[in-house]
Amino acid sequence: MSKLQPYFHSVALDIENCKGCTICIKHCPTEAIRVRDGKARILETRCIDCGECIKICPNHAKIAIADDFDALNKYAYTVALPAPSFFGQFQGPDVTVGKILQALLTLGFTSVYEVAKAAEHVSLAVRRYVEQSPIRPLISSACPAVVRLIQVRFPDLIEHLVPIQAPVDIAARFAKEDIMRKYDLKPEQIGAFFITPCPAKVTALRQPIGLENVWLDGAIPISTVYAKVLRVLPYLEDTPELQEASALGLLWGRASGEEDAVRAPKQVAVDGIRAVIDVLGEIEIGKFHDVDFIECQACRGGCVGGALTVQNPFLARVNLERLAKELPPESSLQLEKSFEERYNAGDYGLELNIEPRSILKLDDDxxxxxxxxxxxxxxxxxxxxxxxxxxxxxxxxxxxxxxxxxxxxxxxxxxxxxxxxxxxxxxxxxxxxxxxxxxxxxxxx
Amino acid sequence: MAAAGNKQALMSITYDIVAGDFVRGGEAAGKLKRVLQQLGLGANVIRRTAIATYEAEMNVVIHSYGGQLSVDITSETIEIICSDCGPGIPDIDQALQEGYSTASDDVREMGFGAGMGLPNIRRSADEFSITSTVGEGTQLQIRILHKAGE
The missing domain is CATH 1.10.15 (3-methyladenine DNA Glycosylase II; Chain A, domain 3)
Structure with a gap:
């Protein structure tokens, strides 16, 4: 990011609810919170929007600023991009991926595009990159909180990040390109909305890392959508034709999903911000040098553990795995251009370098x-x-x-x-x- | 360090290293890394220093009876002396070969003792020297150049 602008953060303080207790300051992995004058303050340059403070605050004083359904009104055509973790929120033997997608349509979206489908593309792109790059270990860049953590606390590991876009960014682009072609619409007429498990993704949308063109238009928390979907779900017929992603993509919603999909010879999956910090510290001193690929997820359990989810992450994992069993293990990617063409054209790659943002320096001099x-x-x-x-x-x-x-x-x-x-x-x-x-x-x- | 004597240390830190303490092993290198980050040194300098001091510290933990990591930061260099009391190294040339290790099986099972410690230190350092007396101990001198403020 070369633009000098004040940092936007999705994680914010609800000053009314903050009692000035010091629980959040202890749990912040980048020491980005101080209590001053009896209220918590977030230090903008340090915050990585991981959402740990949202999860830990007993008074719900930490909130995520995100979009609401009102945002849909601005567009002639809207497409919902549900995160893989979204599907793990719902349980019961009658729940299917098709029904959940159908539910999103009843809430006012014109169409749906599963981020899980884009995750399959990203899996292949990362797999290819791991084969071609001499750098070891390579670290996944899919979790935006981890990317920000590396920028502020481990800037010398930036070169280890796989410079491939996150599934949601690919999803927004593919979905919009598809709609533009089918209905002869301009990009600005189409609103692409991520149904997000985490605040870091909301921040990434307004303050992208490594991207010049953002195809995504908004992010609505899973916690905002959940109750609405739950209400209509029992009355819906299954619509399997809506469901396109395979198990490989859907399982990205929980820890080790990406690792399973990338299939590097020697790989490690790490979840939970503390564990991630430990591993990154060890990578810095040369351990893990013989590991090919490391999946790093800021939330315990992966995206199902995100601060904007509703379901218990352990249950969500089981729900997700049950749904995945009903799907084909891997799909042949339906594309107007082949994966090869897209990969070689750089369609999956990041467009800009990820810049360091070290927070530890006491003085520039x-x-x-x-x-x-x-x-x-x-x-x-x-x-x-x-x-x-x-x-x-x-x-x-x-x-x-x-x-x-x-x-x-x-x-x-x-x-x-x-x-x-x-x-x-x-x-x-x-x-x-x-x-x-x-x-x-x-x-x- | 004799050659560095003309460069005045702006800051000096000494860390004690306890033999056989794998739980604390790596803490000295970790603390030093944070100091260098706070001083705003370049990522590459910090990384090389972290690798060199970590490996040196772990050598003391694994092979010696205890030692110290002393660091002088001057306006242009990081001068590191890692000294221990211990069995010493009979054949330094051999010890510097990649893959050579005298670490026990127990230690190897913990992921150490791959024979990369000294070679990694030498690779990370801008200047490196080692002296050792059998039955007394070993001293490593590591110099890493940093362009101030980078």
Whole structure:
């Protein structure tokens, strides 16, 4: 992204609901939240929109800014792009992929295009890229929160990211191209809406990484669509002709789905942001050098564990796997151009480089950074090291960094403050005990 | 480091390394990496330093009776000395060959001991030297050049 603009974030604070507790600051993987003046604040440059704070906040004060059904009214033709994880939200023996797609049509979409179908294309493209690239290990770029995590915390791993577009971006493009051809419409007349499990994808839509042309027009959370679909689902006839994706694509909705589809000789699937951070740290020091491909998903359980899903991720996984059993294992990709043509034309590839966005640097100037580093060490040593979070920063180390950057003071630490008050009180007492010569000690009694 | 003596250390850090502690093994390299990131050094410099110090640290954990990782950061270089008390290396040339290792089977089962430690350090460093006295210990000197502020 070369455009200099303030960062847009899907993850935002509902200030009314925030009690100023410090639970979210402790769970943020990039230490992007501070509590100041009794309310949580998100530091824009650090936030990767992973949604961990949305999941952990007991007061539902962390929300995702996304689109609603109103957005459909702007377009002559609308197409719903349900994420593979969407299908795992529904259970029961009568549920089929066809019925869920039919339900989306009853909600007002003109047509549907399964992101799972695009995931099959992406699987082939990634498989091909892994065969051709000498870089090891290659890391999947499908999870936008992981891509952002790498930008801010592991910038030297950017070259390990597979520069292939995420399934939803491919889906939006293929769906629109198809509709344009069939109905002779212009791209701006068609609204392509992702039914999304995660806020990171909403952010990616407004602030794309590695893409110049975004075909997607909006993202509606699964949690917004869920109840509406649930209401109509029992009354629908099965419509198998709507369903085009195979099991290979559908299973991308849960952890290890991409790995299963890419089929690299030696591969690893990692899910959960903490596990991802551990693995990325180990890749940096040269471990995993003999692994060909690593699937990294910020959410535990994969996309079914996304912050905007409704169903328990373990149940959603089982639901997804049951649906997948009814589908052909792999489809012959129906395309007006062949996969080969598309791959060689670069249709699947990212259009721009992914840029580093390191957040750890204390100062752009090396000498100043050294000075700040020295101050930082002294400051850390003066703090209690309990990482209690009462100051509003996630740890003593983080508070020290905030102090060095002028964003907090030592008195924000309740322990430093208490020591200060105590020594002040002792001084006061000492002063109070000193009696002027004109007053006798007995008078004082 | 003699050659670096004319370059004044702007910052010095020393980490202790405990022999046989695989749980903490890698922490020193990890902490150093964070410091270098905070100083805003280039990704390539950080990565090479991380690999070299991690491998050096793990060598101390695996082979020695304990040691230290000392780091001086100057305006142009990162000077690393990793020294240990231990059995020493009888044949340094052999130890520098890829795939040569004296690590025990237990250690190999944990994924270490592939004989890539010293070769990886040498590859990551801009300057590298090793001295070892059998029965006393080993000292590695690693220099990595960083263009300030990059």
């Amino acid at each position: 090396f000498t100043k950074a050294i000075e700040k580093m020295e101050l930082l060490e002294k400051t850390v040593a003066a703090l209690p090291g309990l990482d209690c979070g009462s100051c509003g920063s996630p740890s003593c180390q983080a508070l020290a960094e905030d102090i060095v950057q002028g964003l907090a003071t030592e008195a924000d630490c309740v322990f430093v403050l208490r020591d200060g008050v105590q020594s002040l009180a002792e001084d006061l007492l000492e002063l109070a005990r000193r009696v002027p010569g004109s007053i006798s000690h007995e008078d004082e009694m």
